Amino acid sequence: MDLKPILDHYDDFKAAQLQNRFFKHADVIRLLQELPAAFEMVHLGNSVKNNSINLVKWGKGKTKIMLWSQMHGDEATGTMALFDLFNFLQGDNEYVKLLTENCQLFFIPMVNPDGAAVFTRRNAQQIDINRDFLKECSPEAKILKQCRAQIQPDFGFNLHDQLTLWSVTKTLKPATLSFLAPAIDEELSIDQTRKNAMLVIAEMFKHLDPIIPKHIGLFDDEFEPRAFGDNFQKAGTATILIEAGGLAADFEKQEIRSYYFASILAGLHAIATKSFEQQDLNNYFSIPKNNKQIFHILIHQLMLDGIEVSIGINYEECPVADGYSTTKTYSIQDIGDLSFCDAYQIYTSAQLKVKGEIILYQNAHFELFDNDQLILSFQNGKLL
Incomplete structure (x- = not known):
């Protein structure tokens, strides 16, 4: 057919x-x-x-x-x-x-x-x-x-x-x-x-x-x-x-x-x-x-503690009380060599800088800059 x-x-x-x-x-x-x-x-x-x-x-x-x-x-x-x-x-x-x-x-x-x-x-x-x-x-x-x-x-x-x-x-x-x-x-x-x-x-x-x-x-x-x-x-x-x-x-x-x-x-x-x-x-x-080789968000070429790593971020989706929408809570799910993975959204640049802490298995709570321009912002797991 x-x-x-x-x-x-x-x-x-x-x-x-x-x-x-x-x-x-x-x-x-x-x-x-x-x-x-x-x-x-x-x-x-x-x-x-x-x-x-x-x-x-x-x-x-x-x-x-x-x-x-x-x-x-x-x-x-x-x-x-x-x-x-x-x-x-x-x-x-x-x-x-x-x-x-x-x-x-x-x-x-x-x-x-x-x-x-x-x-x-x-x-x-x-x-x-x-x-x-x-x-x-x-x-x-x-x-x-x-x-x-x-x-x-x-x-x-x-x-x-x-x-x-x-x-x-x-x-x-x-x-x-x-x-x-x-x-x-x-x-x-x-x-x-x-x-x-x-x-x-x-x-x-x-x-x-x-x-x-x-x-x-x-x-x-x-x-x-x-x-x-x-x-x-x-x-x-x-x-x-x-x-x-x-x-x-x-x-x-x-x-x-x-x-x-x-x-x-x-x-x-x-x-x-x-x-x-x-x-x-x-x-x-x-x-x-x-x-499972994809993330919701991947960040490449990020310097963290003196080494270049990739960051894999996923969200958990939870319904709100009325059942007509959901909230997404983002957390850090992997740090290291993620060159074998893909994502729905990818950020990569030699000029990436982060403000805040990136802690494995914790809610995302940082800002990501590309050459001083803010491109990604999380607060207590929420994408702003």
């Missing part, structure tokens, strides 16, 4: 109501209620704080595909991409016709509405829903688990966001997207279900890599016995994990969401046409791995 013409017209179907990561349950419900009759909405149950969790059904085909987003309340890119997909599916084109005739899609576009309300990872019980498959302490985990058991989908798309500090091996670029076919056991065995997920991912990578070259990685592959992706895979649903990472100057992930949407569409197309069956498993394993 050719994704470029679709992305060239992305604004035609982008859900413009979702302009940043901080939308809430009420926004989702409002958009769901506006969907036409081709989309059937089913109330699955309620969260800890009594917010509804809903299933959306679309399509008339044989192959069942389940897609769920925002198990973690502060991971909103997948939800944005799903609403963009809802709009796209209302169009008149070959892809929509192919999907409706060959697939039945089941969407849960916000599994953790309470976490989204305050923009935190966990639910109102402080439970990580994605580590609650076995004990089912949270109502959200019970709902998601029961939904899959009732539908028995052939494929599943597990939609998440990852830290913006993940990079792609041998590229020094942010991992804007990461894919994974979750493991079914500690030995990382490959049964037919997991193999199908791997082949779909290989097909997705084939179509996405030319669009965002060197920005796609393979997520860390280890078995997590409490996680939904691993257990859904084990239960026979070929499960595809998609993680949204970082991209320069795209803090609200409005460009990333388009690539996220494209990866979902490429995966659905691969399943509907069964083109994944022609893929080579080696193409999955050839996707470069994720690593």
